Amino acid sequence: MPGKAQETSDPKERFSKTMWASMLAPEHLQRVEAEVIERFVPAGGYACRKGDSVDHWMGVVDGFLKMSSISPEGKTITFSCMLAGGWFGEGSLLKTECRKYDVVALRDTRVAYMPRSTFTWLLDNSIPFNRFLLQQLNERLGLFISLVEYDRMLDTDTRVARCIASMFNPYLNPGGGMQLQISQEEIGYISSVSRQRANQALQLLEKKKLLSLDYGGITILDLAGLRSFPAEDSDAISK
Missing domain, CATH: 2.60.120.10 (Jelly Rolls)
Structure with a gap:
């Protein structure tokens, strides 16, 4: 409790x-x-x-x-x-x-x-509260549909990119800027991969200039790029 x-x-x-x-x-x-x-x-x-x-x-x-x-x-x-x-x-x-x-x-x-x-x-x-809830429920539905796609259809590097991007939804997580205090182990949790595999994906995403790795966190450089990061163009490390 x-x-x-x-x-x-x-x-x-x-x-x-x-x-x-x-x-x-x-x-x-x-x-x-x-x-x-x-x-x-x-x-x-x-x-x-x-x-x-x-x-x-x-x-x-x-x-x-x-x-x-x-x-x-x-x-x-x-x-x-x-x-x-x-x-x-x-x-x-x-x-x-x-x-x-x-x-x-x-x-x-x-x-x-x-x-x-x-x-x-x-x-x-x-009424404003009801409108907010309708939008939030719609955003959450879209997120969960995307998570099914990430798990079943995308390679690991793309899944890590999309999962990071999902944390910047203005309805579901409105309080953050482009800097996120998050460990590589935590990124592994949300992406359902090991910390070591998350580190490999983050190194690739930094190389692509989509984010930068900071001490104890990451800074998003290209949020749109993370959201659209394609498996076929990622020259991704194999699963």
């Missing part, structure tokens, strides 16, 4: 990198600020677990989360990663079902939890 609820010095900080909060009417945002709680999840800890009842909509205040599941064969399958400003779990809330995945902190992370009652109240009272 995540750590105890914590208060920040300024509750508005929880929403500073969040796209949907800026769309709310002042009275709606005031209620949200009063009812959302924050918890600390240490690296390796669970923000939520597969099979849990879904009682909150969740967002990353600061840190890095991985949405994943374990197959019957014991293989970890990563669906998505969430950075600061990203919110998730709306589909399970809307369907009132148990959670279908684990959400694990890849580093120390502060997570915001919006109660189901607050989420439902926003749906009933805020």
